[in-house]
Amino acid sequence: MIDSSPRPVQLLSPDGERMPAGDFDPWVEDLDGPALLALYRDLVVVRRIDTEATALQRQGELGLWPPLLGQEAAQVGSARALRSDDFVFPSYRENAVAYCRGVNLTDIVTVWRGNTQSGWDPYTVNVATPAIIIGAQTLHATGWALGAQRDDVDSVAITYFGDGATSEGDVNEAMVFAASFQAPVVFFCQNNHWAISEPVGVQAHRNIADRAPGFGIPSLRIDGNDMIAVLAATRIALDRARTGGGPTFIEAVTYRMGPHTTADDPTRYRDPAELAEWKTRDPLLRLHRLLTALGEITPEVEAATQALADAAAVELRAGCIGMPDPEPLSVFDHVYATPNATLERQRTDYAGYLTSFDSSEQNPKA
């Protein structure tokens, strides 16, 4: 059941049809119309948030934004499978995961506006803040899982990373440690086919999911644009981890429909035909089709969903623009948890330096 399969497991076809998938099916039996609609609502909202953030960047309100366009189902489906006491160790792109975990919208963009290096307190939502060093967070997740194991609780760590990240030593070492200690951790790889300008074929000539079994970690290869498959796979993996079965690796095969970040120009390296092809596999489209078939989509539902998304966009924009700039001297805050004389002296000197401008009324940093 949980061996790597050549083609990604699908429970919902691009045409919106429910497909039987053997061992996966029992894990999504609870997904009735209203449940699916709730998930669909998430998809619409996170896509709207993503679009709005991209717009904010274009308008100079954010320094950078890494769009998740195309990866909504992979992120929402996995995030919605988690328990609140599970802990998420994301990369920089899992803003839909952050949303599902309850991170408030302004906090999602604080980092990208350049106000802080982390928008929220990880412990309030059990989501670590964005990790930019590729793959580093997979070790943190494994370590956290070792802690949970030692605490004799059944909480699980889940870590997100990309296809490119699988080449980094850290990700492989994380698998070694997770396997060695049978740590309750889920490796969730979004294979979005690109690492900036490099197609996944540069990283691996085999399916990404094939890597894990050799480390002693069972893996699942699923259609990452299929909300139902993602939810099922993540539930399977979480359950294994919770019940002492150790780590699981999930490859969610998806596609980065936008640029790597707003600073990127994919026309330099990507064939437009590839993007066009993937548009037909849009994760929102297919869930919408299923819901339509199920009779869950009515004009009222459409309008309400749209209103929800628009409200999120408005809230995000207002929160972003209204964010106060950090205080100058906060540059010295929190380097250490305990006092540090050398740093305190630098702070005092700089405070004095700033004050000297105040008195001469020509503060250059004002």
Add this chain to the structure above:
Amino acid sequence: MIDSSPRPVQLLSPDGERMPAGDFDPWVEDLDGPALLALYRDLVVVRRIDTEATALQRQGELGLWPPLLGQEAAQVGSARALRSDDFVFPSYRENAVAYCRGVNLTDIVTVWRGNTQSGWDPYTVNVATPAIIIGAQTLHATGWALGAQRDDVDSVAITYFGDGATSEGDVNEAMVFAASFQAPVVFFCQNNHWAISEPVGVQAHRNIADRAPGFGIPSLRIDGNDMIAVLAATRIALDRARTGGGPTFIEAVTYRMGPHTTADDPTRYRDPAELAEWKTRDPLLRLHRLLTALGEITPEVEAATQALADAAAVELRAGCIGMPDPEPLSVFDHVYATPNATLERQRTDYAGYLTSFDSSEQNPKA
């Protein structure tokens, strides 16, 4: 054929019987009695060198020695499969490989006596000098192979490392690069069951050979105490690499019969029964049995082999003890290939400092 198999491939049983092994057999058809005897001679000589070096360490003539006791067949069998234009990237334990490649005996121990960081010029024997940072050399081998590929020659890089090394990020990254570029490199892992005090089960819950296929690298799992299997497997891997087939991973299942190094005390962590068990699988013993059955072993042959080994021991000892100490100021030599003013000043100052003692006749470093 080259898929990972649950039990190591054997062509020569511990009892000294030749076993048929399908696809492996054609690769060792040339191994007649005299050829096998030559290989046996290597085994005896390298074991004698190893014993002598251990003795030299006990007598204070070497600072340290990493015994290869038990791993003779894995090293000799693989080294004897190489062409002279192939290039070896060893760890610190491949002293039998160095011997087979023609490194002279004194040069093998220079490092362990503390006279230099490398005993020989790698280009004269196409063997890199010992690598101590675990796993680092696997990337060097992969890079060298990329060079050979670009030079359009059919030389192959082979890199040696241990079971413990497979946990390091570098070794995994080497597999990623080798697979991505289909580099002509052979990954030769001697699974000697221990990484200092840690049994291989700490590193991996699956066979080491199972790791490579997930990276897109075919692997072979062989009895590393079986000279014939080692030779066959290495030839298969080299041939694949030479003919554009890319990298191969070999797990040679063997056993570290001695301590990790002369500084180690295995009684602190190792069950003596395990060692006793492995003694029955001694690589020399079984080849001796086969040769006896083939009628190649006569009293004259035994005596000649012993004489060869003793001569090697004598040469090693004499070379070791007779080695001149390095010149004090050579501490500054070869840091750079080009002149460096800061370092030259340090050299001049230190030379002056030493001279000041000469004149006062109390050189503290004399």
Add this chain to the structure above:
Amino acid sequence: MTTLMTPAAVSTLPGLTAPAPTPLTQTTTLTLGKAINEGLRQAMLDDPKVVLLGEDIGALGGVFRVTSDLLAQFGARRVIDTPLAESAIIGTAVGLAYRGYRPVCEIQFDGFIFPAFDQIVSQVAKFHYRTQGAVRMPITIRVPFGGGIGAAEHHSESPEAYFTHTSGLRVIAVSNAQDAYSLIRQAIASDDPVLYFEPKRRYHVKGEVVPEIGAPMEQAVVVCPGRDVTLLTYGALVSTAREAALAAFDEGVSIEVIDLRSLSPVDYAVVEASVRKTGRLVVTHEAAQSGGLGGEIIATVTERCFSYLESAPVRVTGFDVPYPPAKLESHHLPDLDRILDGVDRVMGRR
């Protein structure tokens, strides 16, 4: 085997088959980034053993476009888009150097050099010494460095002092288009490994470039002569230091600005001559103060020029904090005013 795109397939994309640009033959106005690009091109034309390795350096031309068009001109065997693993980029470069190649590695941003630290410090830096000169490591490691571009975490760092403390490495930082061109060629031609730091916030600044290799890279350059204070810096801050010299001149203080260019070894002949003349030293860099290059230079100058010093040398540096978020970086980075404040201090005016 996969049916996914392979690196080879990428190079068949339209736009990548454009005719190869001709190398620079006369004085031309170029951005700093383009000057490196031209230097790389010339080095690759001069020596077939020069190969480039890095993430996104092929079709994309690097995230800063420094390797633009080189894939099209030299092909995928010499311009190698690697998997995403910095230790492997440097480690395979070691192997290529072993085989006689001159690899030029791009580390995408300063903060991403640390996964490769072991290969740089324990392998690249040590191989020549280890093998008593038998194995050379003519590897160039290009690193866009420094802040001031409003970037996310790990994208604005100044890690040069880690490498100037590493015996066996040479370290270069360029400040202008001409040096960018000349010194990348020298770095690649050097038989020693070179860390080549590129001031990323100046990539787009233009300058005249003469297609010559110029003065040896280990020489520091007095970019602006002066009498009262020696102001030492490198990389992006050289232009700020020049502004400081202009501003101070108006207030009657004559500053001699030195662009170090080589951070290891430091050209103490030029530095000492200047300090002997001025008697006052200010060093400025973006890296944190503690353990930064400034302290090393001040200690050495104090050792060698003690009796010439009119006052204690002064440092104007980044603070001892991790690189702060973009909205705070203007407080962390030395700027014109902080440098002038440092000059005031060394002049005893504050």
Add this chain to the structure above:
Amino acid sequence: MTTLMTPAAVSTLPGLTAPAPTPLTQTTTLTLGKAINEGLRQAMLDDPKVVLLGEDIGALGGVFRVTSDLLAQFGARRVIDTPLAESAIIGTAVGLAYRGYRPVCEIQFDGFIFPAFDQIVSQVAKFHYRTQGAVRMPITIRVPFGGGIGAAEHHSESPEAYFTHTSGLRVIAVSNAQDAYSLIRQAIASDDPVLYFEPKRRYHVKGEVVPEIGAPMEQAVVVCPGRDVTLLTYGALVSTAREAALAAFDEGVSIEVIDLRSLSPVDYAVVEASVRKTGRLVVTHEAAQSGGLGGEIIATVTERCFSYLESAPVRVTGFDVPYPPAKLESHHLPDLDRILDGVDRVMGRR
């Protein structure tokens, strides 16, 4: 699944089930290595969140036996023999810290810390700052360091300056059994990450140990008062510095020896007071001179005590070379004579 031995199986070996030693309750003579062992034991008894991670720290007790008997006493859930991967040792410690643990990581030898450099510099050091104090990193990284034991390459290095240049880390180096005991307990109790350097060639030297945590680890200690020269050092060289003070005393020079203990932050209150008194400063360490801690301290002292300096501060350090082979290490390492030579120079006698 494997039939091979697992870590759990190891702990059933005979000898590992010995009765748990009782913790130190009174003044005892211990080797420096054993003092750390006792400090670790006490820290583990005090706080169940203290866990140890490292290679060979379990049944073997570490290659230097510093963790001897701790596996038997605390079990494999708290004394964790890890797979052979330094980046993962530190990276998983980060995750454990995230969950409220206080991991103590052993890096087997100084030269093996570099594969973990990225996790230390970009994660451990930055997390508290990054999260504005929300996530603490009470991680202790134990590193046997320094030369003089005739070891092979990568086994004798002094990498401390890489970490003193890294904002967010604290760096400690101990020189004697008492500090070894007290400061390992303080390091583990600290809410900041601490690099804890152990002078490996002094592991076997004995000293009296009082089971107390003693003065705060950030305080430097005057180990021998003097009038003419301040001699600053840390780790293994502290005992050599004391010998130097004795030898110089016979020749009429009074040396004040300071054991820094904390390399980051440096206790400048103690250092400055001493230099203001003596007017002369010598710093000695084994690490290479360029970019070493000596330069940083000299620059800072020059900045703060310029008018008190009678002569240029002097450094007596390892040379700017990769650590040399064992037969040459006596030439690389500062020793009594080279330190006395440095004292002569700062006294203007040479």
